[in-house]
Amino acid sequence: MSFLYLPIAILIVFSFNKSKLVTVWGGFSTQWYGAALSNAALLDGARVSFMVAAISATLATALGLLAAVVMVRIRRFRGRQLFMGLLAAPMVMPEVVLGVSMLLMFVALGIDRGPVTITLAHATFTMCFAAVVLQSRLAELDPSLEEAARDLGCPPATAFLKVALPNILPALASAWLLSFTLSLDDLVISSFTTGPGASTLPMKIYSQIKFGVTPEINAVSTMILGVVALGLLVAAVATRGSDSALRGH
Numbered sequence: 001m002s003f004l005y006l007p008i009a010i011l012i013v014f015s016f017n018k019s020k021l022v023t024v025w026g027g028f029s030t031q032w033y034g035a036a037l038s039n040a041a042l043l044d045g046a047r048v049s050f051m052v053a054a055i056s057a058t059l060a061t062a063l064g065l066l067a068a069v070v071m072v073r074i075r076r077f078r079g080r081q082l083f084m085g086l087l088a089a090p091m092v093m094p095e096v097v098l099g100v101s102m103l104l105m106f107v108a109l110g111i112d113r114g115p116v117t118i119t120l121a122h123a124t125f126t127m128c129f130a131a132v133v134l135q136s137r138l139a140e141l142d143p144s145l146e147e148a149a150r151d152l153g154c155p156p157a158t159a160f161l162k163v164a165l166p167n168i169l170p171a172l173a174s175a176w177l178l179s180f181t182l183s184l185d186d187l188v189i190s191s192f193t194t195g196p197g198a199s200t201l202p203m204k205i206y207s208q209i210k211f212g213v214t215p216e217i218n219a220v221s222t223m224i225l226g227v228v229a230l231g232l233l234v235a236a237v238a239t240r241g242s243d244s245a246l247r248g249h
Contacts, residue, residue: 064130099192113195
């Protein structure tokens with residue numbers, strides 16, 4: 001466990017280093033946070049990354065929900081095994097293969113590479129993770145709740161929206177956050193599907209690291225950790241409130 005978290009702790013500590021050398025402590029300072037927030041290239045990369053991550057996570061969660069409903073509610077249909085295999089393939093397939101295949105597809109279709117292609121690529125490979133999370137939650141949901149709503153005259157679609165959907169809101173939040181994090185973190189697929197003027201934050205950081213790690217990169221990484229931690233905290237509070245409300249009813 002320490003092998004995993006100790007480097008992150010060191011990165012956070014040295015983001016407050018006054019010295020330009022990341023391995024030599026020169027005193028406490030927040031100057032590198034100011035430098036990072038005034039770096040136009042990093043800010044542009046952050047804007048692209050968060051925009052792509054938010055949109056692709058929303059698409060992935062919606063498509064993952066549809067796939068989960070098919071897998072849980074429709075037990076038998078022709079091509080079920082093939083559908084399951086195609087759904088799980090992006091989770092085990094190397095990202096280099098996914099990136100190259102998507103690049104070839106966009107080139108063959110004549111689509112100009114940019115934020116749109118990155119968003120489509122990220123939604124494609126994060127959808128399977130969202131589907132797994134939502135499928136497990138739907139499988140645990142008591143079907144008698146929707147059956148009771150239908151017995152009272154509620155149409156199937158309305159019963160799902162008003163009965164099943166509120167019960168899987170924590171899973172939806174988890175699927176969205178997982179997809180958002182995977183998209184925000186991705187470097188390989190983004191490198192293949194990006195175009196001029198559409199570099200994500202990981203690509204900007206990687207290009208700067210080639211010339212050496214600076215405390216400015218540590219500050220950017222620490223801010224990203226803070227954003228992710230805040231998102232997890234909000235999701236945990238929302239999930240706890242949702243569970244309490246459901247138990248109250």
